[in-house]
Amino acid sequence: MSGSSNDPAPRLSADPHDTADVIVVGSGFGGAVAALRLAEQGRSVLVLEQGRRHTPQDLLAARSDPRKYLWMPELGLRGFFWQRVLRHVGIIGGAGVGGGSIVWAGVLLEPKDGFFTDPAWPEVADGWRAQLTEHYRTAARMLGRETTRFVGEMDRHLETTAEKMGAGQTYGPTPMAIWFGAPGEEGVTVPDPFFGGEGPDRTGCRLCGACLIGCPYGSKNTLDLNYLWLAERRGVRIRPDTRVETVAAMPEGGYEVHTAGGEVLRAAEVVLAAGVLGTVEVLFRSREQGLLSHVSPRLGHGVRTNSEAITAVLADDPDADLTRGPTISSEFYPDEATHVTQNRYVGGWNMRLQLGPLVDGDVPARRRRAALAELGRHPFRQLRLMTARNFIERLSVFTVMQNVENEIRLVMDRSPVTPWRRVLRSRTGGGAPAPSYLPQANEVARRFAESVGGRPLNLLLESVGGKSITAHVLGGAAMGADASAGVIDTDHQVFGHPGLYLVDGSSIPANVGVNPSLTITAMAERFAARYRARRTSSPDHASSIGAQ
Known part of the structure; x- marks a missing residue:
């Protein structure tokens, strides 16, 4: 555990590539959006991801070898699927560049009105539905939303149900979030259909039913094929196999990020986007060690299972x-x-x-x-x-x-x-x-x-x-009107720690009621727009790919 007396002394990374204006911890839906959008705003960005960068060959091998499927690093298993069982809850997710999108079914649904009017939300001008409308549209474009035209036997039985x-x-x-291609073109590869040729080639869905164990064919719109793909082409650096233990506020401003390998990386700002368990644990460890002393006592409260x-x-x-x-x-x-x-x-x-x-x-x-x-x-x-x-x-x-x-x-x-x-x-x-x-x-x-x-x-x-x-899983470091009600403000900034942001599912204070990936992405898009507006005189999004 970071900070124990048996740990080696931390070492400041000597690699100049390990410094950045912004360090993003995690490469799932929130982290991927933050990385791309902040890079578009001229910030140098370093993304730290605890999992591996998985190749299509890795995903194919995992279909027949559980050792390559499971993420249990303490046992030497460095796949991409993890399950964590606590006393009251069992949680599943994905590890690797792209985070949960690796094991994601690709559902892109907007919640019903009850989600946006839940009393757990802090108040914002015009209400949360209005605040997020344009960002849902951007998220849907970036993730390649397409209504499936496929109807199979299972679907017919669900309709009867x-x-x-x-x-x-x-x-x-x-x-x-799946590229189906034209009718009859299952398995056919075409040039990038989403980003004017700037994205990777895509292959029409083979209808194999295996989205949850990783898509090796380039059909599911995982984050490495959109946000992260574009981010790296705008100078974002992604470091896989790097687990973050703590974040420390520096007296002179900025932050140090301490890794499990004993490295210390520095940045003016940090975006925590390690998923609920990852983000909440980093904040707990950092607060307990006196590194982020102002984190709200609401940390860990209001965790939702949807x-x-x-x-x-x-x-x-x-x-x-x-x-x-x-x-x-x-x-x-x-x-x-x-x-x-x-x-x-x-x-x-x-x-x-x-x-x-x-x-x-x-x-x-x-x-x-x-x-x-x-x-x-x-x-x-x-x-x-x-x-x-x-x-x-x-x-x-x-x-x-x-x-x-x-x-x-x-x-x-x-x-x-x-x-x-x-x-x-x-x-x-x-x-x-x-x-x-x-x-x-x-x-x-x-x-x-x-x-x-x-x-x-x-x-x-x-x-x-x-x-x-x-x-x-959602919440645990959710938005609030102040530090007595939440961990972050409505701009995703941690109360008491300027320049430390939280942009993932842990920010959401209510059960979404549908698959939450589109909502997490839309909220991350809103964060990036608010970040831009605070740093510039104009909130113009013209330089943001996929935004209108």
Whole structure:
């Protein structure tokens, strides 16, 4: 751990390329936007990314080798998919240049009005919907939003499910960050279709259903093919394999960034964009060591899981194949606050070990007992599930999200496994706890199972573990009117630390209720526009590619 008595003395990097006007920590949606837009404004930018720069060959190899898929550096595994299980929540994400976009399904949805009017937001002129409208448009252009025209068997069953739940009118195709190409051109490579030839060649989606395990074909619009690609061509330097431990405010102004390798890098300004767990942990460590002494006591509060639950259905037909298409291609709203997408899970080799019987109940202890009783009554049914032939081809997974108020809290405390280390741990928050059970999610699984002919399933971490499982963790260092209400102001600047910014999902104070990547990107675009306006007399965006 940084700062322990056994650590070697930090060394100031002697490489002149390791200094910059701005250091960006993380290369996901927030960091990628910040890197490009600040470089366009004439700032020298250095991006630090803890993961590797993955090649298409790496992504292909990961499909058959879990050692190249999993990110567990403490075990020597330096892939790109990670899962972190805390007491109240299980969180999944991506590591590498491009951050979560590597394991992203590519969904680009704008939230409903309830998100923008949530009382957790600090007030801004005209309201948050108006503040973000132009930035949603820019984000959609930059990420190449295109509504999928593909309709497969899984989509038809989801439409039937929506109709059975009285929500057929809300069913539709999903807007995606995927290059599909012209009809009949699956797998055909064309010159850059997005940035006037300045971007890379792109290949039409092969409809392989494997978006979540990385796209090696150049079809999914991952950040290395847009924001980061363009940023590097404007002088941004990206250093992979560089984990940041702490950030220190300097008495003379500016900041030092301390890496796990013992280096110290300096910059006038720092943008933290390491995702919720990364950003919150860096801020906790820095505050505990007296390096960022003014960070708000609200740090770690208001962590959101997007009020998410995951269910699944395994088709009874052993020869069924529902995998053709992008991972996600259709959606519906069973009620005003709840959103559903289906998922093809090609490459999800471990899902057969994570699923079990569908069990209802909003009291975790009772639900756990009911799930264990069901497993005890039917052990061979569970064994058949775990050993099912053509499991992935028969599997449909559902992500159910809500824009409702609930939360957990993150704290730094002794590790239960290695008590000499301090690590992030979860606690219940001050309000309603993040749910491990959504009745709407179980109903989706039941209705879909009726349509396809199959068995509805829960994640065992939810039913037995009582944990909220999410790929869309938010908050923990959210915006507020002042330091008593949040960690950052409405310009994304950390209260008490001028020039230190936070631009990722941890800034968002409410559950988005849909996949949040477009919202994180739009908020990062707004940050960059506000940054420009403070530094210049004109907020003109004409020099920003993709902006209008």
